[in-house]
Amino acid sequence: MLIGYARVSTSGQNTAQQRAELAAAGCSRIFSENISGASRERPELQKMLDHIRAGDIIIVTRLDRLARSTIDLLNIGERIADAGAGLKSMAEPWADTTTPAGKMILTVFAALADFERSLILDRTSSGRAAAKARGVKFGPPPALTPEQIAHARELRETKSVSEVARLLGVHRATIYRALKD
Template identity: 50%
Template sequence: MSRIGYARVSTIGQALDMQIQTLNGCECHKVFREKASGADVERVQLRRLIKNLSYGDTVVVTRIDRLARSTFDLFAIVKEIIQKGAQFYSLAEPWADTTTSTGRLMLAVLGGLADVERDLIRTRTAEGRARAVQLGVKMGRPAKVSELQRQDIIRRRQNGEFLKDIAEAFDVSVGTVSRITTGADSHKSRKNKKTL
């Protein structure tokens, strides 16, 4: 059962010294140090800390924002810590102590807030997508081949040119040429069936 500290600053220019000093003063036997944005999902030291947690350990931070930048992220990280049989404690926010009933209640509240945050993000994304479609914005990656080039590829293929030669001429893969020409053939056959 150990106290393990986690110290983080957002940029290379900022110093970790104050956090490390505070965490060492709270009897943290080890302090993981990170220079990365709180929004960064791939925080190597945080991943290492969680991976090395043992049952009964306590993760200590000087402030909650050193661990996460959003309610959703905070809940997800603290949940991971608890799943390892460890606890979480923030020095600046004494209520954020999962060893107490108040801390566990706050964690449950955080879970609810994280769900609300997730739903809001989902709603905003859907609204943004719908608005973009109304404005005529095409979603997804831009097409590698214009409509004019598509027609040219189909014509050249129908004239018997090899897939490889067409692909080189348009700087696309053979698969792209094949999809365009196969799609054109199936569209043509569907059209012919309708006219019969």
Template identity: 50%
Template structure:
């Protein structure tokens, strides 16, 4: 069972020293450090730290905002750590400690609230889409071909005068676009 520390700052002008000192004082045997914005999904050192976690290991950060950029991101990272059978602890947030029953409870409640929020957002989004469709709003990206071009391509397909590949080149679209037209011809 090993204890790993993860330290992150957002800009080159900031220093990792205080975080590293706190993590070492908390018993971290190995540190993973990076200077990258928390808004970036691709945090290579965090991914490396999580990748080496084994059953019973512990990942420690100084504060939750060093680990995740949002509640959803935090829950995803913690789920990945839990799948490895490892624990997590934030030094500045004692309630965020998956090695204690209270910490697991708090994170479970937080996870439940985040799931509830996701369901509300999904419901509101679906309702908004339905109302927009009722008003005749077109969803999705605009079509590549005009109505006239679609008719012309369909006629060429029906009359057998052109292959799908020929039509795709002629109208400067993918062959899949012409193939979808062929299904409606």
């Protein structure tokens, strides 16, 4: 039996396109979910892995829909193999564990993909460090300006933190942090 698995990462996306491709490929059952691949809790993936039987073939539109790291891909691939099933990717024809060459190639390419991901993370980290060195500030802008903080100090002499926060339109914790600095 051909079994499909579709996944999208954000709530703004949907699996309709993947599901259509998997149905066109002949999948008689399709498991789909809207959850980050980085999440360890993927209920539909778990249902699919529990559902597969010997001789089944899992079809995905792309490998990144199934796994986000080499370890994850290899673990999922091992569970599929332990069930006596195979794995095929529509976008990566070399990723076909129903053949010995496909098993070997999948392992090599998964390692290369993980290596590439590591390089991207290193470049991103280096870029962030360089930006910080140039004085770029990350995160949301401060809730209060220096003038508002000075005003909060004055108000605090006669008013409670809750009253000051209400007057400035911020949470009490913001006032506590601002006055602490």
